[in-house]
Amino acid sequence: MTSIATLGSHCALQVLKGAKDEGLKTILVCEKKREKLYKRFPFIDEFILVDSFVEVLNEKCQKTLEQNNAVIIPHGTLIAQMTSEQIESIKIPVFGNKWILRWESDREMKEKLMREAKLPVPNPISSPNEINKLVIAKRQGAAGGKGYFMASSEEDYHKKRNELISQGVISEKETLYIQEYAAGVLAYLQYFYSPLKEELEFFGVDQRHESDIEGLARIPSDQQLKSNKVPSFNVIGNSPLVLRESLLDEVYIMGDNFVEAAKKMVSPGMNGPFCIEGVYDENAKFTSFEFSARIVAGTNIYMDGSPYYSLLFNETMSMGKRIAREVKEAEKINQLEKITT
Numbered sequence: 001m002t003s004i005a006t007l008g009s010h011c012a013l014q015v016l017k018g019a020k021d022e023g024l025k026t027i028l029v030c031e032k033k034r035e036k037l038y039k040r041f042p043f044i045d046e047f048i049l050v051d052s053f054v055e056v057l058n059e060k061c062q063k064t065l066e067q068n069n070a071v072i073i074p075h076g077t078l079i080a081q082m083t084s085e086q087i088e089s090i091k092i093p094v095f096g097n098k099w100i101l102r103w104e105s106d107r108e109m110k111e112k113l114m115r116e117a118k119l120p121v122p123n124p125i126s127s128p129n130e131i132n133k134l135v136i137a138k139r140q141g142a143a144g145g146k147g148y149f150m151a152s153s154e155e156d157y158h159k160k161r162n163e164l165i166s167q168g169v170i171s172e173k174e175t176l177y178i179q180e181y182a183a184g185v186l187a188y189l190q191y192f193y194s195p196l197k198e199e200l201e202f203f204g205v206d207q208r209h210e211s212d213i214e215g216l217a218r219i220p221s222d223q224q225l226k227s228n229k230v231p232s233f234n235v236i237g238n239s240p241l242v243l244r245e246s247l248l249d250e251v252y253i254m255g256d257n258f259v260e261a262a263k264k265m266v267s268p269g270m271n272g273p274f275c276i277e278g279v280y281d282e283n284a285k286f287t288s289f290e291f292s293a294r295i296v297a298g299t300n301i302y303m304d305g306s307p308y309y310s311l312l313f314n315e316t317m318s319m320g321k322r323i324a325r326e327v328k329e330a331e332k333i334n335q336l337e338k339i340t341t
């Protein structure tokens with residue numbers, strides 16, 4: 001019987017709770033320092049204790065997972081802590097498409113896929129001397145917004161970059177990706193694509209709360225002007241959002257286009273959970289600055305089911321449970337290879 005395994009961080013709790021609810025065995029690859037935390041939750045059947053998550057690549061760890069017929073559920077921590085090569089070398093079946101995770105981590109590849117999906121992306125700025133409007137400078141990979149900064153001129157860019165280098169937040173040789181800043185209401189659109197049913201499901205929307213950019217709004221402008229601090233976009237938590245119903249049609253179209261583009265560019269396509277991230281401007285026009293090609297932590301707010309999934313399922317369905325359901329369905333018809341890589 002298949003079991004579900006994941007790394008102890010990010011959305012591990014809802015993934016394993018969902019798997020347990022579906023009657024599957026659950027395994028947590030857990031850093032020793034977090035053992036006490038995760039032991040509080042009764043739905044985790046087995047712990048694989050490690051000093052660091054890269055140990056998941058070790059033969060011993062992979063053997064234990066193999067003996068348990070484990071499917072690994074990849075999430076943001078896997079991407080943040082391992083290189084694409086390391087992820088691709090995992091021998092245990094990875095839920096979804098492990099090859100597309102490289103496209104998430106690499107900014108240029110990411111932009112290429114987003115353009116193929118006809119997503120309205122902000123214009124990239126190829127060099128700091130081309131900055132003539134408000135831009136955001138971003139780091140590679142799933143940095144979670146830490147060390148990102150805004151700039152409105154070349155001088156401003158270098159001043160802030162140097163400040164962050166001197167603080168040790170970013171390194172001198174790090175290549176930053178610069179793009180136009182898109183202002184509006186943040187919306188992170190969460191989807192699930194089932195290759196078994198060949199169907200796209202819209203799961204929910206969240207907003208990220210990022211520090212300390214959000215805290216700025218609480219500080220009067222005269223105090224802001226006196227501060228030299230470069231605000232960051234470090235994700236602290238998420239909260240739910242529902243969209244105007246009239247926006248839903250476009251939400252599905254964007255999801256369908258993304259699935260289509262992924263099928264074309266990176267076989268076997270965008271299977272499982274994913275997220276299109278962006279902002280709605282004053283005309284309700286969406287600009288998308290990012291995608292995540294796996295479950296996002298923003299789905300944690302819907303552990304008891306999301307508003308949109310309550311329209312599709314007559315039962316409580318979290319994203320973790322939806323993943324486990326797909327694994328169970330695939331196992332039943334002997335098609336696990338269709339939903340894993």
Ligand code: AMP
Binds near residue numbers: 182
């Ligand atoms: P990302 O790593 O691309 O998800 O970016 C982290 C955070 O930076 C996002 O959640 C947004 O708050 C902000 N952000 C990134 N790109 C843009 C953009 N082009 N315009 C406005 N905000 C952005």
